[in-house]
Amino acid sequence: MELLKLLGIVIVVVGFALKWDSILTIMAASIVTALIAGMDPLVFLQTIGTSFVSNRNMLICVVVFLLTGTLERNGLRYAARGVMDKVRNASAGMVLGAYGIFRVIFAAFNVGFGGVAGFVKPVVMPMAEASDETGGHKISERHRDALKGMASGMENVAWFFGQVLFVGTSGMLLVQGTMSDLGYSVELPQLAAIQIPVAIVAVLVTAGYYFLLDRKLCREDETQLKAEADAQRGDAQNGEVA
């Protein structure tokens, strides 16, 4: 019957995988686990209360919000665009790499510029496309789609591995809380310090990979464009017949 205790975990996995409401899933898993373990309701409430109070630090982002929105209002995104504009005479792969480095440094200070919607689409993508289309070179649709995927990929990699460098990021606070439940005490600056080499390698590996991929796509553009044009002509003719 010990196995029944795992029902809470099953609920978490199934709930998240099936996209149930996250909060409902977590609360259901807590309550079910407490019931199966035969926890006294009062003890259960005390566990929740104590755990909330000792994990209040995870909501430090609320204090940070006092500044984030107003930074945006005062033109942070335009200033970031000004810095990115300094990258000239580069291929799209190099633009994305430069963005990755720029993004990871700011992420380490918990500063964002609006993600894919706020910065990648209006600033990074046009710069990347323009870089590969200098000197009359045209890029194929397949190449353009690949650049979009790489721009989002760079954004995600730099943000994920960069934000863990910020002392006080919610992920590391959760690690600290989980470890403390298990009886281990860990400190935030040390948790962040271990991530420094990881962040550097992550951004360099991703930037290098995208640089090579972009170069390969540039070489294939001509044949690809021809194929795309042929396919379109074929479609048009078929359209006439139908």
Added chain:
Amino acid sequence: MGIAEFFQSADVTLSAKLLEIVYLVTGLVCIYAGVRNLFDETNARRIGSGAFWCVLGLLFVVGKWIPAEAAGLLVLVMVIPAVIGQVGMGADGSKPTEAEMQEGFAALGAKIFVPAFSIGVVALVFALFTKISSLVGIAVGVLLGAVFLMVLRPKANGVRVFLEDSRRMLDIVGPLVMLPTLLAILGATFTAAGVGDVISGLVGMVIPQGNLVAGIVVYCLGMAIFTMIMGNAFAAITVMTVGIGAPFVLALGADPTIVGSLALTCGYCGTLMTPMAANFNIVPVAILEMGDEYGVIKKQVVPALVMLAFQVVMMIALVL
């Protein structure tokens, strides 16, 4: 310990006292958001939204000073509006316009990076040079950054602007801001109920207890795979650390700082490879108008696998 006693006690560190003030501020920001939502005619779910943010704020203000069971009850009350879908936002009237942002940029230019960096820099200074929690440093950094903006553009950046903007951020994030805290509570419940012992009993039949390398590999890959299934590394780390990390890695004497820190980013490698993490991997496909639904994930698989391997090796090298 009562409030007055707490703040006067010589046994309580300055850091702990300052942190309580930070939590008080956090609570007041939440209550501001709650009250504003409650009176927001454009918000169809204003009662639920007001209740959620106000109770959360109240928990921050009084949570430490009331009996634990009362705080627990308040947590349950708080999540009700969220669970029944009654927390939302009204018309976003305070969204900064392009003109407003351009005006700010014209006035401040690159000086905007000073307040932007102030949070991280001050947090780091507190962490490295004082005994006071870096979270207090974050709050001081926010304060300094806000003062900087107020001094340089006093007309545009009144106190009200900061409060309204924080309310807007809270509205955008919504109840999911509670996710890490609720997962920590779940972890505490798991630990109290002895879930970890059951898992370690099961896993012990598959991997030999006492083999640190095998434990690390299973823990790291498990983090990535569980994150891919659940779409969320936060949920995975709670479950995996209690079940596998503790008995198969930490119990063998591995440094919890190295293990915990890298396990989280192993989970992030999973996030890069799963359509379950729709915010990061599927929504951009729509925003950028890409043809292939998995166009973002396909470009992330190689970096994610390289980083996963790198971190497994790094963890083994550092703890052996």
